[in-house]
Amino acid sequence: MTFRVGYLTPREASIWGLRRQNLTQSDIGRELGVSRQAVHKAYQIIDHKLEQAFMEAAETNNLEVETVNVVEGVMLAHSPAHDIPVVVSVSKVNGLKVWYLYEGNCDSCHLETSCRNILEAEALERGIRLQSLDKWIPPTQLAKEIFGRYRDD
Amino acid sequence: MIKNACQFPPGAVKPESIHGPRDQSSLLKKILNKRTLFLVVSLLALTVLYSHSYSSLNWGGSPVLFQDWYIVKMSFYTYISGMITYYFREYRRKKK
Numbered sequence: 001m002t003f004r005v006g007y008l009t010p011r012e013a014s015i016w017g018l019r020r021q022n023l024t025q026s027d028i029g030r031e032l033g034v035s036r037q038a039v040h041k042a043y044q045i046i047d048h049k050l051e052q053a054f055m056e057a058a059e060t061n062n063l064e065v066e067t068v069n070v071v072e073g074v075m076l077a078h079s080p081a082h083d084i085p086v087v088v089s090v091s092k093v094n095g096l097k098v099w100y101l102y103e104g105n106c107d108s109c110h111l112e113t114s115c116r117n118i119l120e121a122e123a124l125e126r127g128i129r130l131q132s133l134d135k136w137i138p139p140t141q142l143a144k145e146i147f148g149r150y151r152d153d
Numbered sequence: 154m155i156k157n158a159c160q161f162p163p164g165a166v167k168p169e170s171i172h173g174p175r176d177q178s179s180l181l182k183k184i185l186n187k188r189t190l191f192l193v194v195s196l197l198a199l200t201v202l203y204s205h206s207y208s209s210l211n212w213g214g215s216p217v218l219f220q221d222w223y224i225v226k227m228s229f230y231t232y233i234s235g236m237i238t239y240y241f242r243e244y245r246r247k248k249k
Contacts, residue, residue, distance in 0.1 A: 082162050097160060104159030109167050115160065124247060143158030 004095035006053035006073070008046060013092050015042045016050075020071060021127070046070070053096060057088050061098055072126075074150045087147040093121045099147050104140030115139040122146055
């Protein structure tokens with residue numbers, strides 16, 4: 001149970017993952033061999049833990065929270081210091097990540113490969129199908145493709 | 154309108170690498186692994202073998218590299234095999 005994965009235990013993380021696949025509480029209960037009531041209780045604990053992790057991430061990074069979507073594991077926020085929108089994401093594979101939405105420059109960044117791997121894994125876990133062309137675009141654009149869909153602006 | 158996205162805020166100094174310092178010795182260690190050595194030795198051995206047996210292989214007595222679209226065909230085969238290897242590795246990585 002660490003901040004990195006939103007304080008979720010492996011069991012809670014698997015329930016959260018199944019919930020994100022739009023399975024009902026009964027389906028998840030059947031899948032994991034527990035009652036629907038147990039899944040419902042787990043939902044409450046997961047929501048509380050993820051909200052707590054998001055709030056701490058916002059506080060640490062000096063962000064103003066706009067909306068929190070615990071089902072998708074996404075928090076929309078705003079950075080007053082940089083005056084730009086921010087997306088904070090939680091996933092089983094990458095943990096908690098902060099994404100600043102602006103024109104990033106990947107040309108001179110040594111983390112390009114690792115950033116691309118993070119984003120591809122994120123897309124895979126979120127069920128976002130990347131086009132073959134997306135493999136060639138800079139990670140900064142790929143990040144927009146993945147997290148931009150959670151914002152309306 | 155959202156532009157792009159980055160893990161670092163605007164103006165932040167990005168770290169060199171999360172996989173350790175990128176100095177000459179670590180780069181050399183990364184390059185000099187068993188697979189690379191095997192590939193280089195194989196390539197050298199095949200080149201030497203080919204150059205030694207060139208006269209017996211080249212019956213026509215003309216430069217084989219510029220006949221029968223040799224270079225084009227070899228480039229095409231190399232590209233195809235490279236793409237197959239890439240997609241196979243991607244498939245295995247995603248399956249994990």
